[in-house]
Amino acid sequence: MAKTATPSAVQAFTIQLIVSRFNPETDEESRWESFDVEVFSTDRVLDALHKIKWEQDGSLTFRRSCAHGVCGSDAMRINGRNRLACKTLIKDLDITKPIYVEAIKGLPLEKDLIVDMEPFFAAYREVKPFLIANSKPEKGKERLQSIENREIFDDTTKCILCAACTTSCPVFWTDGQYFGPAAIVNAHRFIFDSRDDSAKERLEILNDKEGVWRCRTTFNCSEACPRGIQVTQAISEVKAAVLRGRP
Amino acid sequence: MSKVITPPVSQMKASRGGTLYRGREGMWSWVLHRITGVAIFFFLLVHILDTALVRAYNAVISSYKNPIMGLGELGLVGAIMFHALNGLRIILIDFWSKGVKYQRVMFWVVVGVWVVLFAGFAPRHLINVFSEVGH
Ligand code: HEM
Ligand code: SF4
Numbered sequence: 001m002a003k004t005a006t007p008s009a010v011q012a013f014t015i016q017l018i019v020s021r022f023n024p025e026t027d028e029e030s031r032w033e034s035f036d037v038e039v040f041s042t043d044r045v046l047d048a049l050h051k052i053k054w055e056q057d058g059s060l061t062f063r064r065s066c067a068h069g070v071c072g073s074d075a076m077r078i079n080g081r082n083r084l085a086c087k088t089l090i091k092d093l094d095i096t097k098p099i100y101v102e103a104i105k106g107l108p109l110e111k112d113l114i115v116d117m118e119p120f121f122a123a124y125r126e127v128k129p130f131l132i133a134n135s136k137p138e139k140g141k142e143r144l145q146s147i148e149n150r151e152i153f154d155d156t157t158k159c160i161l162c163a164a165c166t167t168s169c170p171v172f173w174t175d176g177q178y179f180g181p182a183a184i185v186n187a188h189r190f191i192f193d194s195r196d197d198s199a200k201e202r203l204e205i206l207n208d209k210e211g212v213w214r215c216r217t218t219f220n221c222s223e224a225c226p227r228g229i230q231v232t233q234a235i236s237e238v239k240a241a242v243l244r245g246r247p
Numbered sequence: 248m249s250k251v252i253t254p255p256v257s258q259m260k261a262s263r264g265g266t267l268y269r270g271r272e273g274m275w276s277w278v279l280h281r282i283t284g285v286a287i288f289f290f291l292l293v294h295i296l297d298t299a300l301v302r303a304y305n306a307v308i309s310s311y312k313n314p315i316m317g318l319g320e321l322g323l324v325g326a327i328m329f330h331a332l333n334g335l336r337i338i339l340i341d342f343w344s345k346g347v348k349y350q351r352v353m354f355w356v357v358v359g360v361w362v363v364l365f366a367g368f369a370p371r372h373l374i375n376v377f378s379e380v381g382h
């Protein structure tokens with residue numbers, strides 16, 4: 001390794017990472033394992049996990065794809081809060097104490113930091129997260145929308161389906177049937193889109209025992225969202241729309 | 248370099264093998280709201296039963312006049328006050344367009360008003376409870 005390639009000004013330091021491990025073939029339940037990792041102040045939790053996997057224990061299992069906060073693969077519970085590992089700088093955490101990393105809560109644990117996302121995506125599909133329009137746009141033109149009308153649902157277009165919100169919700173932990181914040185966010189995205197004609201249908205889907213009324217406004221989702229989406233605000237707007245019977 | 252360890256108890260409070268989720272004001276206000284709501288419900292259940300059974304009424308009411316029940320009443324009033332004030336906060340979150348934005352501020356207002364009301368009520372109540380015991 002070319003040591004000289006590293007700028008001498010950058011100081012490496014050692015952190016303790018305590019990771020929740022679970023091997024479905026040998027473990028009854030998950031267990032904590034501690035790793036000492038040498039990192040730079042520019043590193044993120046994802047870099048530390050990579051270092052463990054590449055240099056210490058190749059069996060450590062986690063999802064990541066883009067590594068830049070776009071794909072939504074690496075939501076995990078870091079020091080008790082849902083975060084994307086690729087957007088969490090180690091220097092923003094308290095490194096005098098060990099950093100705890102575990103899988104998101106409320107979805108079936110598959111291995112180490114990986115959960116089965118299927119129930120999450122099933123709820124997402126149920127709200128029909130795609131444009132349903134009855135009219136055809138003028139030939140060769142797109143559907144027009146004013147800046148003001150676009151603004152109404154701008155916030156909820158930013159979702160990357162990472163599940164940080166849904167798995168931070170105490171209601172979802174105890175009731176896996178609840179649609180969860182992410183599905184409602186993505187329903188909001190189309191309910192308030194002036195080009196869409198199926199708002200009523202989605203409002204009916206969400207006016208369910210397991211729909212918006214399960215929300216107890218704990219705000220965990222808003223605080224967990226790595227895209228800064230005001231999730232509870234979106235849910236509130238959908239609740240109000242259900243009561244009105246229209247967007 | 249890796250070792251299996253048991254994390255400190257403080258990190259493990261909740262479910263086995265997991266840390267306690269570190270939510271903020273919103274989550275803790277909900278936890279308190281549910282605990283106080285359920286507590287009030289069970290108190291009312293018992294209270295309706297004992298007032299409904301007319302024959303037992305006098306005996307039950309006089310048995311309330313002891314310091315243990317007095318402290319219980321203090322707790323009950325504290326719980327109802329929190330539940331009612333935070334209930335108003337939840338109503339504002341649901342129906343006031345700026346409620347979501349100000350939920351955190353409103354939580355601390357609830358705590359503040361609760362402290363003022365409780366500080367007003369507790370001393371009077373305790374004086375009553377402990378001065379009546381001797382009579
Ligand atoms: C004093 C006036 C009261 C007000 C303003 C009030 C307000 C509220 C509100 C707004 C909620 C909905 C909470 C949410 O959406 O998360 C609620 C829930 C609840 N209340 Fe009350 N309430 C009051 C009295 C009571 C009483 C007397 C009882 C007991 C019989 C009670 C028991 C409950 C319970 C068990 C819940 C469910 C908690 C939950 O789902 O998390 N409340 N209350
Ligand atoms: S709303 Fe935010 S936290 Fe929830 S899935 Fe979308 S990006 Fe992730």
Ligand code: FES
Binds near residue numbers: 067071072073084085
């Ligand atoms: S790896 Fe794609 S969002 Fe983190």
